[in-house]
Amino acid sequence: MKFKFTIILFLTAILLLFSCAEKTIPDPPLLTDKWITVYDSDAKGITQTWYKEFPSTNFLGSTWDDWQMPNARYRWHKQRFKVGELDSTSHYYLSCNTIASPSLIWLNGTLLDQVNYTQSYAIDISSSLVKNDYNELVIRNEYADDSFGIHELKIKKNLDDTCLIEKKMDYNSMPLYHEYQSYVNNLIIYEAFPRHFSGGNFTAIQNMTSRLNQLGINMIWLMPIHPIGQSHKVGSLGSPYAVRDYFTTNFRYGSMTKFSSLRSMLHRNHIKLMLDAPISTSAVDHSWVRDYPNYYMKDEQGNMIQPAGYKNKDVFAFDMSNPSLIRKIESYLDFWLEQGVDAFRLNGSKNINADIFQEFRDHFTDEGQDPFLLSDGSQADHLLFGLDAVSGDALYKAFRDISDGKADARLIGATLAEEIKAYPQNSKIVHYEENHETPRAMRSMGIDEHHLALFTIFTAPGIPMIYCGEELNNPPKMSLYSKTDINWYNIHWPTYNLISKLSKFRKESSILTHGDLHQIADTKAIGGFSRRYRNETWFVLMNYSNIEQSYQIDVKTTVFSDGVSGVVENGKVKLKAKGYCVVK
Known part of the structure; x- marks a missing residue:
């Protein structure tokens, strides 16, 4: 009896040992064919960020199941899988076999890619996998042309190069994250550098309101209006992008009261106000450098650093992964919205992870605000995460290439057609022939080609933008770091009248503001x-x-x-x- 009891205890211990032992996690991780599945009949999954917070459901299916809801355009799938220790010498790939419809794929809340009809496809996910933890893969399939789904998905290691598909993201089939306000269709923007107006202040710009009206301008973009850092200042006045205080105005431009007067005058004349908001850097003598050093990027020695590739020493780069900094930037933007600002150009956005723009947009939505947000870059994914418009750098380059004899007239239509395909449908691209970073169009291209470029940006899809003084006779390039003397009465009337006529023509022509190209x-x-x-x-x-x-x-x-x-x-x-x- 005692012997039998000992045997039972021994077997029980063995069973407990095996049941408590952690199961070996396969490498590469395994995916099953069972996915949590939700149909999206209202196409709300993107705006409700299902790729981060998947709807609660008990329905399991596969990515290749028959489509059960014909009235639903999209079907979402989620699978949670465990990842163990990763092999640092290997690459991990998500391999897809037979993709039958447009599909978006997220891993741990980050968009990996948009894939379309193809027999096989693989994407490197090495940097997106989180080791020794659970990972979440989310897929959105689209029901298109009576076709749908992905037949098989696996995670593989070190695929042969011939298995990889070199592909360009098909942004054109992706949805905009934010639906811009209707007035955006009719926007004509004028970029203004307050320092260079006669008087160099808000009052000088206010006195130009009648001119802006005659030119047909309905949004003015003010380059940064804040106090400028003095430490490591560049030039006699410093760069307006080296901001020392985000919550007030540069005393040279005028007080907050003067700013309020300018805003009121603009709004009375139906001109919206956009501020240039440097969100990726501050001046090196900003109080945050002392009070919030964790807001900034640092090198291996713990020293604050300039943005990559930036040659001057007047700014430090923000650490945009810091949630406290993001909240502070939101409070900065909120402050100026309270002052009646309508829009922001987010300077530095071209070097920022697009996820942050979604945080900004969601924040504004929660606050009941809907500002127009312009990127300083041309990246299509900025429009997928809450920005309203991007910079049309490709068309500007086409103007320059034709002027320099590197291309012929066919490049204009080809560039615009390629632009349509490269961005989500109904995207807004800001087109220009000059801005504060480029040579003056009249001087560098000549009057005739300057006018051809003006004609193009007003008749093409997107948003035309005029730069400060572009209506003048042979205007000089305006310095970013000092004041440039300009005769604002030396108007080039053929250019002035052309801008005015094109503005009127565009506003009266729905085919130009809404039509296809x-x-x-x-x-x-x-x-x-x-x-x-x-x-x-x-x-x-x-x-x-x-x-x-x-x-x-x-x-x-x-x-x-x-x-x-x-x-x-x-x-x-x-x-x-x-x-x-x-x-x-």
Whole structure:
């Protein structure tokens, strides 16, 4: 009896030992074919961030199951899996076999990629996996063309290079995170550098309101208006982007009362106000350097550092992974919204993780605010995370390449068509021919090509932007670090009148503010594109050559022109040298 009892105790101990022992986690981690599944009939998963907080449900399915809800465009899947110790000498890949519809894939809340119809696909997830912890993979499938789903997903190690697909993210099929306000369709922006106006202050800009109205401007972008750091100051006045205090105005520009007066005047004239907000750096003598040193990036020795590639010593780079800093930046933006500001250009955003913009947007939504947010970069993913518009750098480069003889007129239509494909649908791109970082267009390209570029940005999709003094006769480049003397009465009337006419034309033409863009049969000399809206099509044509050109197209009427170019008979358009017109 005693012997049997001992045997039972021994076997029980063995069972307990095995039951308590931690199971070996396979390397690479295993995915099953069972996924928590939710149908998204209202297309609300993106805005409600299901990729971070998945809806509660007990329904399990696979990514290849039959579609159970025909009225639902999207189906979401989530799988939680354990990852053990990772092999630091290996790469880990998410391998997908037979992708039958557009799909978004997130790992641990971060968007990995957008994939489309393909037999096989793999993406390197080594940097996204969290070792010795649970990881979450979320997929959104789209029901498109009676096709849907992903047949098989596995995590693999060290795939052969031939298994990898070099692909470009298909942003065009992705949804915008934030629906911008309707007024954005009609925006015409004027970038203003307060320092360089006559008087160099808010009152000087206020006195220019009638000019802005005549030019058709309905949003003014003020470059930073804050006190400038004095330590390691560049030039006689310093860079306006080296901010020493975010919650007040530069005394040279005027008091908060003067700022309020400017804002009121602008709003009375239906001009919105956008502030240039440096959110990635501060001046080296900002009080936060002393009071909140954890707000800043540091090197291995613990010293605060400048942004990567920045040559001057007047700013320190913020550590944008610090939640306390993000809250402080939000309070900075909130403060200026309370002062009546309508919009922000987020300077430094091109070097910031796009997830932060979603935090900003969600914060504003919670506060009942809806400011227009402009990136200083051209990245498409900024529009997927809450910003309203990005910079149209590609079109500016096309203007320069044509002017420098590196390309011909066909580059204009090709660039705009490529831009449409490279961004989510209904994206807003700010187009320009000069800004505070570029050479002056009139001086560097000449008057004729400057006017062709102006004509292009006002007739293309997006938002046209005019730079401070662009309406003047041969204006000088304005220094970022000192005051440039400018005669604001030396107006170049052909340019002034052209901007005014183009602004009026754009605002009165829904086809320009809402229409689609399509390429045309352009030539080396004649570039352009078509715009389509509802049942109407317009053709935008520009002659980059130095001689008169003819163009055959099925049109009857000239809608807008330089005064000479246009339809001369049914199906035939003549364009003067460096001429332009819109025909239908």
